[in-house]
Amino acid sequence: MRKIVIATRQSTLALTQAEQVMEHLRKLCAEHAIEAEFEIKKIVTRGDRILDVTLSKVGGKGLFVKEIEQALLDGEADIAVHCLKDMPFELPEGLVLGAIPEREDPRDCLIMRDGYGLDDLPQGAKVGTSSLRRSSQLQHARPDLQIEPVRGNIDSRLRKLETEGFDAIVLAVAGLNRLGLQDHISAYLEPELSLPAVGQGTLCMECRSDDEFVLNLLAKYSHEETAIVSEAERTFLGKLNGGCQVPIGAYAKLTGELDGQRRPRIELTGMVGSPDGKQILKDTVTGYDPELLGTSLAEILIGRGAAELLDAARE
Structure with missing residues (x-):
């Protein structure tokens, strides 16, 4: 019987999300005759401790995940439940996103x-x-x-x-x-008025890259369509080197069409703005490769002045 420790922040929302994930994993174990038991480990992150300063002034993305990731690396936890919008583009060596379940309402x-x-x-x-x-x-x-x-x-x-x-x-x-x-x-x-954060409405399960038991279990929980649109949005974010310190939004959805390789067509919209809202750069691209799509959209907006807007916002 494998004991699996699920790490999460201790807010009501984070605990609710972790408990919902735990119940899904229990059902998957029952369906596939996998012997495992689960417990939840609550962890206080730096973002939870700093409540009197806006996130853009204290480091942005990563504030709600670093202590939880350390628990994974130290073997104190086996799975971390995060909001995907809190996740930096680059993960620490030895950790991977093992599952991205179906997205909730992203608005x-x-x-x-x-x-x-x-x-x-x-x-x-x-x-x-x-x-x-x-x-x-x-x-x-x-x-x-x-x-x-x-x-x-x-x-x-x-x-x-x-x-x-x-x-x-x-x-x-x-x-x-x-x-x-x-x-x-x-x-x-609606996204036309307020484009969501990258990964908004989506949870993700992070784990150690060498934990085959957990990786195999999480693979049964992942939602393919959500994983595809998440890759497009996160590639866009990564190419812009963005975080909470700068106004960036992105929203990808599948249009229902397939190409010759049976890949779904993706529509990706992204924005970069000035903090005062006086300048908003926004565009939409479509295609079938989420990584190429995210890269292409970032390059389009960079060509229209996004890099200068982002530099000014960081300053």
Whole structure:
């Protein structure tokens, strides 16, 4: 009987996600006569400890994963459950993404005190988000908005909507759905208005590259379509060397067409913006190779000035 330790952050959402993954893995073990038992290990990351500073000022991507990855490397855990949007493009040597399960709703949403959409927000409304990607796109659509940072778990952000005078806050739909809090949603922000973060709505399972038992188990959990679109989005991010410090978004979807090799056609949209939202570079490409597609889109936007925007945002 193999004991498998699943590492996760200790927020309510992270634990809920890890428990959902654990139940799926238990079912897979039962279906395939695999003998394994599971336990969850809670780990506090640097991103969990720093709550009074926006992520863009303290390191961005990797803040929520490094301590968990160290537990994998040290053999204290066997599987890590992450939100794919928190994952840097490059993984530490010895670790791999063993599974990418089916994606949840990738959209952003508004949770408002009054009204049911962006147009219902009054002139100069105070909107809470610590995401440069979200604030850039919202200010591009509504330059009058007063964007203020808001950190913490979902419950604390919902409380801050009432206690800190926000007219609205912006959250990911996927987290609200997983916690059963979708009734709080006032308006969905479609990708045309607010392009999601790379990998938003998608979980991933990280493990050691030499753990054949875990790799074989996780392979049964992975969702091929989600893995394809995730590769396109993450390649785009990697080519731009992007993180939470810069406003970058991407969203890939399959169109339903197949090429001669039975590969699905992918539509990938990406954006790079200035933090103030005054400049937004956005384009869409289609093709069948996710890596080539992500590279191509990054090069298109670089040719239109994305590198200069990213350098300015980092400074």
